[in-house]
Structures are given as structure tokens and as C-alpha cells.
Amino acid sequence: MLVLVAPGQGAQTPGFLTPWLDLPGVEDRLRAWSDAIDLDLVHYGTKADEEEIRDTAVAQPLLVASALLSARQLFATADAVTAQVGAVAGHSVGELAAAALANTISDEAAMTLVRRRGRAMAEAAAVTETGMAALLGGDEAVVLPHLEQLGLTPANVNGAGQIVAAGTAEQIAALVENKPEGTRRVVPLKVAGAFHTHHMAPAVSALETATAQLAVADPQTRYVSNKDGALVSCGQELVRRLVGQVANPVRWDLCMETFKELGVTALIEAAPGGTLTGLAKRALPGVRTLALKTPDDLDAARTLIAETTSAAAAAGSAPAE
Numbered sequence: 001m002l003v004l005v006a007p008g009q010g011a012q013t014p015g016f017l018t019p020w021l022d023l024p025g026v027e028d029r030l031r032a033w034s035d036a037i038d039l040d041l042v043h044y045g046t047k048a049d050e051e052e053i054r055d056t057a058v059a060q061p062l063l064v065a066s067a068l069l070s071a072r073q074l075f076a077t078a079d080a081v082t083a084q085v086g087a088v089a090g091h092s093v094g095e096l097a098a099a100a101l102a103n104t105i106s107d108e109a110a111m112t113l114v115r116r117r118g119r120a121m122a123e124a125a126a127v128t129e130t131g132m133a134a135l136l137g138g139d140e141a142v143v144l145p146h147l148e149q150l151g152l153t154p155a156n157v158n159g160a161g162q163i164v165a166a167g168t169a170e171q172i173a174a175l176v177e178n179k180p181e182g183t184r185r186v187v188p189l190k191v192a193g194a195f196h197t198h199h200m201a202p203a204v205s206a207l208e209t210a211t212a213q214l215a216v217a218d219p220q221t222r223y224v225s226n227k228d229g230a231l232v233s234c235g236q237e238l239v240r241r242l243v244g245q246v247a248n249p250v251r252w253d254l255c256m257e258t259f260k261e262l263g264v265t266a267l268i269e270a271a272p273g274g275t276l277t278g279l280a281k282r283a284l285p286g287v288r289t290l291a292l293k294t295p296d297d298l299d300a301a302r303t304l305i306a307e308t309t310s311a312a313a314a315a316g317s318a319p320a321e
Helices: 018-022 026-037 041-046 050-054 056-074 078-084 094-101 107-125 140-150 169-177 198-210 236-244 251-260 275-283 297-316
Strands: 002-006 086-091 131-137 154-159 162-168 183-186 222-224 265-269 288-291
Touching: 002 056, 002 094, 002 297, 018 026, 018 041, 018 056, 018 297, 026 041, 026 056, 026 107, 041 056, 041 154, 056 094, 056 107, 056 275, 056 297, 078 288, 078 297, 086 094, 086 251, 094 107, 094 131, 094 162, 107 131, 107 198, 131 169, 140 154, 140 162, 140 169, 154 275, 169 183, 222 251, 251 297, 265 275, 265 297, 288 297
Parallel strands: 002 086, 002 265, 086 222, 265 288
Antiparallel strands: 131 162, 131 183, 154 162
């Protein structure tokens, strides 16, 4: 069974969209989305520097656009996703791309919504100087009480020995100086705020307003939620979770547990891939993984899809059952 995932904020690097614009129709689609959301995605994805694309209001639309553009090279329609993909999921902002790939919302709606999400979270982040830091290694039973003692939130519980803490700049600095016993490293992240914490509460209200009239359908492919790793089959519930997610922790560890329970054998990460496949390699041994980084990875991805589909057919079950 194949799982298709979309990465979250922090995966972007300067110029990462440049090679994708050489593919037929990609630049036209990117420019159409740019016009629709009043943000020059072509410029930011090809010419902007690291500081410019660190801006939450820029990074989030870029990441959703990249995930959709790269995934649509493999699965042009919702029917193709349904036929060949067993489940979809996204990490943090990647959930919007996953919702579009599951056909709960349109690609255009995902881009409009992520533009509003990015702006709202950037505005919330500007109220107080906040940030995030990844803790590598360590036992959850030790790490989580340590974070609580420092007033930090475990904003991303990613599995494979990785937890991302979020809080004020002073709290992050205290964590760097006093890491939990058994933790190898504390790495401050290049993000502009304490995402998935109470600091983002104002963004929840903004997104509730933005989604009030959103056209929503039930997902056509199994959708695994960041909230608790649950399968969500109702479109309205999926959107409610997308809204609440900005101020609540990402439980990617539970998403990967669900992949395992579903019988995942292969995982493809949409561009800019790498982070989620890295976690999967550690947490899902034996699962074949492929990260879409440039168009050069597409042929290998198509081969993996074909082999996974053939194996599912040979086993007597369709991949999306």
C-alpha cells in the first residue's frame, strides 16, 4: 500500500521550485495561483533568499504549491489518487495539500486558504517573539516533563526520536542551555513563530471565518489527521481539524502508527521532500520511501507506484480499499 505525504514548514530552501518550472504547464499554473492569492510564487520559489522565504506568509503558500505541483505530475486527477494511493497525509501546513489531493477541497481553494493561514499565523507570531526547536534523541518520558517545566509546548511529536518544542524566545534559549537528559541535540528551527501552540489562537478565528463558505466534499482517499492519527472520512470534520490544527500539536508519530496499521509498504513525499521520508526510514523499517526533490525523481516515483499497485493487485486487494 502506498502512502502519499506532503511536508511542512521548514522544508523550503532558496530556489527549490526552479527545476519544476521546466515542466510543461507548471509555470502557467504557478502564475495563475500567484494572481489568485496576490503573491509572486515564481519569484519566491526561484529567486528569493533564505530570509524572504522564512516569512510564514510566504513559506506556507510556497510549500502547498510545491506539494501540489509535484504530486500532480504523478496523479493528475482525484481518480488517479483514489486508484493508486492507499492514504494521504500532510505535516502541519502540508495537511492543506493532502486535503486537496484527497479531493476534499480544490487545489485553488487550498492555495487561497493557505494564503490566509500564512498571513494569520504571521500576524499571531508578531505579537510575541516566539520560536521552535527540534530535540533529537531522548526518551519522551524525560523530554515532555522537561518541556513542561520550562513552559514549552511539544508542538510536533514526530516519532523516530524527534520532538519539536515551541514557546517564547526566552523559553527556547533556556532549552538550548538546559537540554533534557539523554537528548543529543537541540536545534533552533528557521521558523517565525511558536506554531501549534496557544500563541496561534488568533489564527484559529481567522481560519474559521475563511472556511465558513468553503466548498467541501468527503475525501475520496483515506485521510490521516495530524491531530491524533485518525482516519477522517467526513469533509466538514476534516476542515474543522485543519482550522484547529494551527494552535494544537502535530502528532506525526500517530500518523505513522496509522500508516503501519493500514499496511503501508511504500511512501512518497511530495516536493520539497526529505524530512518525512527521513522520519519514515527510522520509524517504519522495511517501507520503501521516495522523496520528490526535483523532476529527476519522477521516473523513480512512477516505478515505485507501478510496483506497489501491481503488488496490491497480486495480493487480491485494491490499494485504496
